Amino acid sequence: MHEEKIFQDKLDREIKIEPQDWMPDAYRKTLIRQISQHAHSEIVGMLPEGNWITRAPSLKRKAALLAKVQDEAGHGLYLYAATETLGVTRESTIEDLNSGKAKYSSIFNYPTLTWADIGAIGWLVDGAAIMNQVMLCRTSYGPYARAMVRICKEESFHQRQGFEILLTLSRGTVAQKEMCQDAINRWWWPSLMMFGPKDDDSPHSKQSMDWKIKRKSNDELRQQFVDICAEQVKVLGMKIPDAELKWNEKKQHYDFGQIDWEEFWNVVKGNGPCNRDRLEARKKAHEDGDWVRKAAMAHAKKSKHKKQQTKVG
Numbered sequence: 263m264h265e266e267k268i269f270q271d272k273l274d275r276e277i278k279i280e281p282q283d284w285m286p287d288a289y290r291k292t293l294i295r296q297i298s299q300h301a302h303s304e305i306v307g308m309l310p311e312g313n314w315i316t317r318a319p320s321l322k323r324k325a326a327l328l329a330k331v332q333d334e335a336g337h338g339l340y341l342y343a344a345t346e347t348l349g350v351t352r353e354s355t356i357e358d359l360n361s362g363k364a365k366y367s368s369i370f371n372y373p374t375l376t377w378a379d380i381g382a383i384g385w386l387v388d389g390a391a392i393m394n395q396v397m398l399c400r401t402s403y404g405p406y407a408r409a410m411v412r413i414c415k416e417e418s419f420h421q422r423q424g425f426e427i428l429l430t431l432s433r434g435t436v437a438q439k440e441m442c443q444d445a446i447n448r449w450w451w452p453s454l455m456m457f458g459p460k461d462d463d464s465p466h467s468k469q470s471m472d473w474k475i476k477r478k479s480n481d482e483l484r485q486q487f488v489d490i491c492a493e494q495v496k497v498l499g500m501k502i503p504d505a506e507l508k509w510n511e512k513k514q515h516y517d518f519g520q521i522d523w524e525e526f527w528n529v530v531k532g533n534g535p536c537n538r539d540r541l542e543a544r545k546k547a548h549e550d551g552d553w554v555r556k557a558a559m560a561h562a563k564k565s566k567h568k569k570q571q572t573k574v575g
């Protein structure tokens with residue numbers, strides 16, 4: 263009881279919970295699930311964009327995309343490290359992804375069909391991720407919050423490079439304009455789904471808010487995202503594919519249409535256009551990396567042995 267009080271007191275006074283602190287089991291479990299899912303999303307998220315590195319239209323675009331995809335790998339690594347502070351091993355966390363037990367963000371189960379998709383992902387997918395991650399900079403678990411501060415700085419570069427790709431296309435030929443609009447059409451709704459189910463259908467949300475893991479609800483974040491994008495799309499001279507999108511003077515927010523929740527759950531359950539491909543690619547990468555892990559372990563063992571010998575000598 264005493265420990266629970268200290269924990270609650272820290273939450274109340276906005277003091278971060280650190281790995282060595284006592285925490286309720288359910289808090290720990292929620293964080294392990296959330297941070298590892300987040301890590302998996304960063305890593306799987308490299309796949310749809312990695313698909314375009316060899317086909318980027320210029321050296322400048324290629325360098326930026328390469329840097330962006332590398333950033334995502336870094337985000338995954340910080341987050342796997344943050345998960346480890348909660349007492350689970352990296353091996354078991356990665357095994358959960360490869361076996362299909364763990365989830366990752368469904369957005370990465372959609373294909374990247376044209377170069378404009380790289381722009382739309384940066385603008386919309388990284389944009390939606392930022393909304394969520396800015397909130398997480400203030401999350402109650404210390405290592406997660408600190409990882410987020412660094413990640414957010416890189417994410418804003420991702421978002422801008424995406425928007426700039428679309429801006430260039432939007433000022434290009436008729437075919438480029440059409441390609442730009444087509445990518446926005448395909449990525450808009452899945453991006454709105456990134457915020458998760460409606461608040462009424464999100465049973466864990468309330469507890470996460472009480473624990474200050476989350477600071478804003480799914481619907482609140484989604485509304486914020488719609489409001490920003492509805493303005494930014496005007497700069498592109500493009501359209502958001504939603505006939506019901508309309509400024510509501512009374513609410514001081516944009517109204518928007520219904521999300522296709524059937525599609526959302528279908529992709530979550532593994533039936534999206536690329537679920538199988540993504541998992542196969544991750545498993546193959548893990549297997550192909552086996553010799554690297556073994557070599558690193560052998561090297562570490564050798565160095566340790568050498569150090570001990572010099573100490574003895």
Ligand SMILES: [Fe+2]
Pocket residue numbers: 304333334337413417
């Ligand atoms: Fe990221």
Ligand SMILES: [Fe+2]
Pocket residue numbers: 334388391416417420
């Ligand atoms: Fe990103």
